[in-house]
Amino acid sequence: MSDQNSELSLAYIFHHHQLLVDENLQLPKVEKLANDLSFNSGDQIIARDLFIEDQIPAGYQLIPIRQLISQWTKTEFEQASRALQLLEWRRNHKFCSHCGHETEVHPTEYAMVCPACRYHQYPRVQPCIITVITRGDDEILLAKNAKNKGSMYGLIAGFVEVGETLEEAVKRETLEEVGLKVKNVTYLSSQPWPFPSNLMLAFKAEYESGEIVLQEEEISDAHFFKFNDLPETPFSGSIAHAMIEHVIHNTPMHQE
């Protein structure tokens, strides 16, 4: 793996959710193999799975992609996230979901094609809403995920259901998770999130009515916190962090 040769491809090489990078968090350059996923137009960027029997080259290491979000630019992280999602999609669509036949990679599109019935399987994005809820001028609702054993409080989030608008999803998830009604649901921004293949759609909303009642399988604690007295909140680079900063400090949602 040399970085001198311009014939080589920049490679996103993943082992599960870990990405191969050097000590400066730079991607390796490799010779393209037949089974690599070509990433953009041309063959200069590829994505590849690293199997456990493969050697990790000297000077390289596997870093969880979640850690890179705070160390890379938004564009760099989004490209890595796209590579991870496309690889996972290809791995999960080796067979036709319509007739069960083995699929083939489409030569030019991101599609897995069934040679028997011609069914095309495309990568799918799962829309997921995330909502920052305020009450009055100085309070924000923060909730602790039941799966999170640490002390971090986050925002209300959940998958959009079939047949539902985004605003309905915001209202339903808030009612389900903390028992509150919200109003003035407004779109803020979005972020691709590769765990596994979500598109996070950020909204802000205002408290309307109700007392907090926790959905205990999902949420272990939730409160309205004063802006000047917050618990530990999500890390910089996450959309939740940008949303909290936006409502408290009026910072723009888009950093670029």
Ligand SMILES: [Zn+2]
């Ligand atoms: Zn088929």
